[in-house]
Amino acid sequence: MKHPEQPNDENRKLRKSFQAMGLVSAIGVDLAGCTIGGYFFGKWLGSMWGNQGLWVGLGVLFGMLSGAAAIVSLIKKVTRDSDE
Secondary structure: OOOOOOOOHHHHHHHHHHHHHHHHHHHHHHHHHHHHHHHHHHHHHHHHHOOHHHHHHHHHHHHHHHHHHHHHHHHHHHHHHHHO
8 A cells, every 4th residue: 555645647747747847947937038138238238339230140049058057057956856
């Protein structure tokens, strides 16, 4: 007889599925949000200092890089939590 507090295999699989869906959603939102934020930051810098195209490009690049770093951190945290 199973202990009532122990999740069975079906519940564990369902939890892992939802965790994977959440991770994929978070990756997409994080990368898109950082890239869009970088675009607006670059646009603002361009309006302040001129040569807007250069600053927008650098802002988007910075946004993508910061989004990638955040994604790596998120994946490390999720994999660390799933090992426990």
